[in-house]
Amino acid sequence: MPSPQRLDVNESGSITVIRFRDQKIIDPVAIQELGQELFDLVEKEDRRKIILNFGNVEFLSSAALGKLITFEKKVKRIGAELILTNISPEIFQVFSITNLDKLFKIKDTEADALAVL
Amino acid sequence: MPVPSSSAERTLSTTLASNLIDYHRLIDNVADQLAELGWEYPNLFAVxxxxxxxxxxxxxxxxxxxxxxRVHVECRLSPVRFWSKIVDEGAGFNPSAVPDCCAPERLEVPGGRGLALIKAYMTSVEYNECGNCLTMEKRLDVRREAIGDADGEG
Structure with missing residues (x-):
């Protein structure tokens, strides 16, 4: 697998913690690349407990939401677990407007997510 | 129908190529100018x-x-109002025929959330009859529930 370009990936025991490198997730090439990196983690590297930390994300488009939804479906299909954390109030509002706060499991912090995975 | 009004407003008018890169400079420019006019972060995020x-x-x-x-974009900016008209050169569409992306049975459908976000963040949103021209407006002097409106009562 090529080294990640859009994501920082760290291990915490059996749990994979992912942080986005981009502050704004709007560029279609970047969205495609980060989507593929996410997909590879579950499809090629067999990661089963995943925390997606949004602490660095200031803005994201509906195209980025679409990629996250596709990722969530893949995670669900293979029986893995995914938790989103550290979402700013503005980004959380985007999830809330589109009802995606009901689709994704969301915790305030990485520590909160680690406690339940 | 929201229309351009005040002579004190700043105006921007531009024609964009149909690629998903170039228009980001326009958005940065609009946000910078609104910040100069005193707009704060939640409302800038909304715009x-x-x-x-x-x-x-x-x-x-x-x-x-x-x-x-091409896509033709006109913006009018003031300390209390953002107005914009976006016109494409396509055949248009029927916005009322777009499925509700927020419905429980459609939550896992990846596309179709843009229109819901535009409507949530603006005070008013209208399409022309054929659907290739969008006019939208955000007013900070109107007490309403528009998302991000820092002047609202909350």
Whole structure:
């Protein structure tokens, strides 16, 4: 697998913690690349407990939401677990407007997510 | 129908190529100018989101990213009002025929959230009859529930 370009990936025991490198997730090439990196983690590297930390994300488009939804479906299909954390109030509002706060499991912090995975 | 009004408003008018890169400079410019006019972060986020989704929709779905087609954007900015008209050169669409992306049975469908975001973040949103021209407005002097409106009572 090529080294990640859009994501920082760290291990915490059996749990994979992912942080986005981009502050704004709007560029279609970047969205495609980060989507593929996410997909590879579950499809090629067999990661089963995943925390997606949004602490660095200031803005994201509906195209980025679409990629996250596709990722969530893949995670669900293979029986893995995914938790989103550290979402700013503005980004959380985007999830809330589109009802995606009901689709994704969301915790305030990485520590909160680690406690339940 | 929201219309351009005050002579004190700043205006921007530009024609964009149908690619998903170039328009970001326009959005940065609008946000910078609104910040100069005293707009604060939650409202700037709202305007950024509405422009991002409306222009990318015009390029992606309106013009089908056809390099021969353009997107025409006009913006009017004031300390209390953001107004914009986005016109593509496509055949248009029927916005009322777009499925509700927020319905429980459609939550896992990846697309179709742009329009919901535009409507949530703006005070008013209207399409022309054929659906290739979007007019949207955010007013900070109107007490309402528009998302991000820092002047609202909350």
């Amino acid at each position: 950024r989101m509405a422009l991002e989704e409306s222009i990318s929709n015009a390029i992606r779905h309106g013009n089908n990213e056809d390099p021969a087609k």
